[in-house]
Amino acid sequence: MRRDSVLVHRSLALCAALALVGSCGSSGGGEDAGGLPAAPTGVTATAGSSTSVHVMWNAVSANPRVSVYEVYRGTTEVEEVPASQHMVDVTRLTPSTSYVFTVRARDTEGRAGPPGRRVRAVTPAAVAADDTAPTRPGKLRGRPVGGRAVELSWSASRDDRAVASYDVYQGTVKIHSVGGGQTATVVTGLRPGTHYTFTVRARDAADNLSPPGSAVRLTTPGSDDGRGTAPTAFRATSHRGGGAYYLDLRWTPPRTGGVVTEYQISLDGRVATSLVYEGGAPRDRASYSFYVGRDAGVRFHVRIRARLPDGTWGGFSVERTVITGAADG
Incomplete structure (x- = not known):
């Protein structure tokens, strides 16, 4: 534990909720009839590079409460994250390979619910000696969608090979990723009456990251006394x-x-x-x-x-x- 003012990376539970780009909000299913946690909904998987895939899902409400989420690649558990986290980067994958991911919730009594829907992602081919980053994304635009979400869109980046994904940042924190063919998303889990600054960076298959594009500053409507x-x-x-x-x-x-x-x-x-x-x-x-x-x-x-x-x-x-x-x- 380090006690200073340096920000640390946080895997945040802020996600996309637009049909165009998949869903990963903070609300999800409840318990099933047998009392087990429900299957996570809104599961998506997007290749972030030739060796990584970004997996997201909706939170599950359960009683007893959810303790952890288990992320599976095929039949093998590859990640386990706390209940407050609803996204994870699965790394050390093989380029040019198709993977199937599922997610299930486990409650505080150790009981696992059923898996959510199977989602597939294909990692792009590895590119030898690629040290050229994509260009910065074009002008970022945004608008509030109620007091707890904003919609973002930007112009595509260029790369000497291809853009594999886009990373969305709130301030200095990465909060979401979308595929390289997508240039829009919705960020949820925000607070009413709050000022936000968003930027987007492009990533290629070799994990080269572009400079951030222009920032957009938005204020969600409503009020929040804290x-x-x-x-x-x-x-x-x-x-x-x-x-x-x-x-x-x-x-x-x-x-x-x-x-x-x-x-x-x-x-x-x-x-x-x-x-x-x-x-x-x-x-x-x-x-x-x-x-x-x-x-x-x-x-x-x-x-x-x-x-x-x-x-x-x-x-x-x-x-x-x-x-x-x-x-x-």
């Missing part, structure tokens, strides 16, 4: 160790449809530090301690917020008052 995205059950205390005082924070991560890997901690109205998880980010209960000085009796006002899977900051938690050397306020 209360639904704030960490809850936030508590703050202090302890003394090695002649110094530390603040000890505990909270429940917000339920955002994806794994939260970065938090920002505010002391007395100013950002004091960032906490970034490079792996194994907590989902049910989180904690963090950090140094605040050697003096007793110092009062701090502390709160915390999360960077959401759509790349924006959520709402702040309630503010707690802590006095070094005293019990939690």
Whole structure:
């Protein structure tokens, strides 16, 4: 776990929901009659390069809740991802090869539901000594589609061989991929009343990546006061160790449809530090301690917020008052 302000890559659960490009939203099936998780819907597979395929699906609601999704290539399980993640890049594949993928959900009791529909993807041929990236995609256009989605379209890139796929970014985070023959998609899982910046990059079969095309800035309609995205059950205390005082924070991560890997901690109205998880980010209960000085009796006002899977900051938690050397306020 690295505690600094550097963003880490997040596999986000933001996907396409347009019939033209397939479906991979945050809503999906429920339980079947037997109580098992339902089969994932909206499963799509798109070759990202000559050795990788991008697989996406809709979330499944279940009771007990879904714990993981299992991704199969043929009859072999090749990936297992947490319930908050609804897309994955399957790598180390063979060029010029047809693959069939399925996805199934497994609940917290270890019971697996039926697989979703079989989807096929063909990896393009490998190109020897190809170090030329595609040109940047043409002008990106977009428009909101309600408060939680935007539609994007762009002009095709050129490549000395062929464009294999397009990667869609929100800010600096890759959130989606589409095939090289597609120049439109819908990004879902967004927040109402929020400003977003999107770019698109082209990728060829040799994994050469183009520069980003022009950015489009969009604001989703509606309003969001942030209360639904704030960490809850936030508590703050202090302890003394090695002649110094530390603040000890505990909270429940917000339920955002994806794994939260970065938090920002505010002391007395100013950002004091960032906490970034490079792996194994907590989902049910989180904690963090950090140094605040050697003096007793110092009062701090502390709160915390999360960077959401759509790349924006959520709402702040309630503010707690802590006095070094005293019990939690």
